[in-house]
Amino acid sequence: MPPLVPPLRGGVGPAAEGLRLLRAVVLGTVTALLDVVFLLLALPFAGHPAVRGTARRLAVIEARRLRLDPAALDLGTDRPDGRELRYLAARVPVGVLGGLVLTLLVYGVGVAVTLVWSWGRGLPFDGMTPSVPLLAYLLLGGVVLLFLDLSGLAGVHALERRLAVRMLGPDPADALRRRITELAESRAGVLEAVDSERRRIERDLHDGLQQRLVALSMLVGRARRGRSELLAQAHEEAQQALAELREVAWRVYPSGLDSLGLADALAGVAERSGVPVKVVCELSVRPPMAVQTASYFVVSEAVTNAAKHARATAITVEVRERDTMVVVCVRDDGLGGASAAGGGLSGLARRVAALDGRLRVDSPPGGPTTITAELPCG
Template sequence: MRLAAEGLRLLGAVALGAVTALIELAFLLLTLPSLGNPNVGAAARRLARLEARRLRLDFDALREGGPLPYLAARAPVGVLGGLVIALLVFGAHMGVLVLAAWARGEPFDGMRPSVPLVAYFGVGGVVLLFLELSGVVGVHALERRLALRMLGPDPTRALERRIAELAESRAGIVAAVDSERRRIERDLHDGLQQRLVALSMLIGRARRGRSELLEQAHQEAQQALAELREVAWRVYPSGLDSLGLEEALAGVAERSGVPVQVACDLRRRPPMAVETAAYFVVCEAVTNAAKHAGATLITVEVHEEDATVVVRVRDDGAGGAQATGGGLSGLARRVAALDGGFEVSSPAGGPTTVTAVLPCG
């Protein structure tokens, strides 16, 4: 069903391209004496943008000086697509006429149905249909390649922009690592270290004959151990390697002070870098919702979509979360390092939705 829908979409795109090619050819012929006019250039850019939309190409900006040459170059390709569609329609029409005549028991063009003749027409029809459909796919691919080459960004500028993005991402990752180290230091100093000092003092007092303090020292030791495990999990969840993402997220839900519903639907295990990023996205979003949003329910959805893993965390809290905040901006940099997408939707009054799209390629 999906393949048939995609085939119909291609047929429609190529047929529409044949119509627009005739329109653009007429536009070029009419404006030939005034090609340098700015209004002509603006109209050519609008037509080129419509063609890019038809081909499902998203250009931030069209290449300077590209629309007019592109319209001239794609006109014969569009006409070729129209001829391919016309031959396909004509062949289908003739096939229907032959089958209808033979179904009524009448000869078609003096030919009566026989086993060899039916086999000949059947095999020939299948071969011609294959060639016509291949022509449709080929014309569409040629149109996309032509648009990418003549309208898309200049390869040198695209490479320079990509280098700048990578440099910014690298700097952001370094900053995020330093920030995470500072947070770990604070957790150890303000929490675990103070508790261990208190534990040491309790044991020292118990050694001087106050045995009733041993129970208190035992409780402090248990609490220190729990805090140490929590800090270790925030640094890196060891269970992620052995148990996988679903079990690690179940652990996040168990430790959360707010009810968390987890739905993890992955047909296969993603790469380790993707698993780690997905885990920290969920962990940070759940922590923010529990601490700052006043949420009463958090839902976590993880599923595959094409060649990506989509992570979506939604809470029913007060909203107002800022994507530029320390934790969320660190997550955005972590996701960007994998060429992924990160989005935070948090209107005042809620709900807050954090979405990360992580490519698995």
């Protein structure tokens, strides 16, 4: 399930985050008043689909204001249980509370500005003239009140987020059952992918390498009977057999990942490809070995498919970091029409799903084809 709270973007400081929080509370106060008007007008028609649709759209607006994912809150479909209307009714008091806290903040800032303006011009304020004890008292009291007010704003914002997640989010038991189902499907997919890979390796060994070794044995036998001109042909067959054996071994597990790392292993894929491949690998730290292995196989399978089936003339491979994920993107200028349900790509999807990742295939007829794998590292 996608996260309900998206991670903060890099470079966002406390001041910027505080301004976002203040803006969210201000907008929450305004939308609370609008929600009151909507509820008064809509409650007599609560069961009408149009009312439910409007309530859902208002709930989506509130989720985005609170930086929550509407898809994770299951706000994309019509639910006849009236959960959105109950949420809008429940958040009205919280929005009004936020308005009261904002009013206290504005009043306190106004009093402080008026006090400084009056004393700056040498005028008494409410019968008070500045002195050191009075200034120290007002400064200490103002800092404490400002801290309490800002804490109230943060508390209102946190309360609104928890209320939205609690009332709009999926039922915990349903989410747990869905997660168990996903894990069971992922486990079955991994087992199927392993069996499919074993069958492919056996087929490569039987149909390719075994036949070549038989031919090599026959050539050596004929050469021993005095036909020395066959030794050169036997040597060539041996070199091709070694190349095929190395290729099969790399399909089983790319041993270069252990010593060279993902970038060099992908460079090897580009060198062995019959189509020009540009590789861009920008990773600040080395991902877990399982993520590197899955990334390698995604690139290897996508490059092979583009060269064999899509008639591509250029392929671009990009491996980058995004938050806590490694994103692998392979693009080619081939004919397109690749299907995620195909044998090779479906196996990749199962391999990626085993790591709780996602594989997307965008391949319209006529091309281009883009295969994107998102692999979590956390």
